[in-house]
Amino acid sequence: MQQTVVDRIEPVAEDAVSLVLRGTTGPLAPWEPGAHIDLALPNWLTRQYSLCGDPADRDAYRVAVRHERLSRGGSEYVHRFLRRGRALDVSLPRNHFPLVPAPAYLFLAGGIGITAVLPMLRAAVASGVPASLVYVGQTAATMPFADELRAAYGERVRLVATREQGRPDLAALAAGLEPGALVYCCGPAPMLAAAEAAFPAGRLHAERFQPVARTFPPAAAFEAECARSGGTVQVPADETLLDALAHAGHPLPSGCREGVCGSCELTVLDGEPEHRDDIGAPEGRMYPCVSRALGPRLVLDL
Structure with missing residues (x-):
């Protein structure tokens, strides 16, 4: 585990805050876009959050936490009780959602799923590869980092507020993909299911918040x-x-x-x-x- 202290807590959307965790014993472990950390909370719960800051900044990690109405205690603690200056242990970063080299990228994010995608977009743009983001939320006010994304990437970012605009046409996006382009998607289960139906399996990379419901044979000893x-x-x-x-x-x-x-x-x-x-x-x-x-x-x- 690594020792950090909560350096900043900032609202980034309705019911969502950003945490900046600063290392207290030297540089923090390196990470790449798609990585997440375990955050050991003072209420004895451990929760996983995607790193959404700058991988070049070894002094601090940034994550974002949405307050879930049916919280099992993690997001509720962060929003109601966590304060600046609190010491927190965090794990070494793990990455099961790495950004694979490609000639172009389409990024799809739903709600808090933007946290995994934001560093990927930054890395793709910095490398000079064509990249765009379709970011979906109920309203613009509920979409973390929306202003930051628009300011940094302009027309590369398309915000889709579903209450006003409906859901994006993923089939049309699939038809317009550049040759060899990869699609990275992170968001709620309905979005992932729609993406899996629209994009070829070999070109879609997805990260889930919760496991897919599946059936297995009866467990044996x-x-x-x-x-x-x-x-x-x-x-x-x-x-x-x-x-x-x-x-x-x-x-x-x-x-x-x-x-x-x-x-x-x-x-x-x-x-x-x-x-x-x-x-x-x-x-x-x-x-x-x-x-x-x-x-x-x-x-x-x-």
């Missing part, structure tokens, strides 16, 4: 051998591998517990995981908050 410690953990059918490891004295960092954030990533030395995450675990890795074993045994680097 298995055992997890911890190679470095020498113990074996029994994982019942009704318990996650993450919880079973914690109960056996092997607690792991965990944030979302939904297979979205990647904070609990484990290395698998032997056996075949049953991947139930929404990230796409790399070869030899798994996320034990949701994923299990396809066979009776896994060997873990623990």
Whole structure:
């Protein structure tokens, strides 16, 4: 974890604030567009937020938080109780949504999804690659960083206030894509579903706030051998591998517990995981908050 202090809290839209977290023990870890951090809040909750500042600024991180009406305690704490000067621990940045080199980009953002996309647009424009942003929200007042984007990028940015203009025509956007252009989309589930229907799968990169509802076979019990410690953990059918490891004295960092954030990533030395995450675990890795074993045994680097 890295030690930071809340340097600024600023409103950036209706029900959304920007946090600037300044490092207290030297430069913060580097990051690239698409990365996020775990923020350990003083109410014992850990939440994930996309970095939306400048990667060249190693002194501070910027994130933005929308106050969710059905908050489970994270956004409510940030909006109601967090104050300037508060010390906060943050994780090293992780990036499951990297910006892949391309001859052109179309960026699509919905609401607070702009936080992941904003640094990508900045990087694409700085590299001289053609890039545009379609940014969707209910009204202009609910869209974080709208003024900042218009001032910096002018006609490259199209703001779509759905209460007045309706939803953007993604099929038309797909038809007008430049050859080889990639599409990056971050926003609520209906937007992602519409983007997946409109754009070719090989050209669309998307990041989700929540996992897609999917059906898996009934969970089966298995055992997890911890190679470095020498113990074996029994994982019942009704318990996650993450919880079973914690109960056996092997607690792991965990944030979302939904297979979205990647904070609990484990290395698998032997056996075949049953991947139930929404990230796409790399070869030899798994996320034990949701994923299990396809066979009776896994060997873990623990």
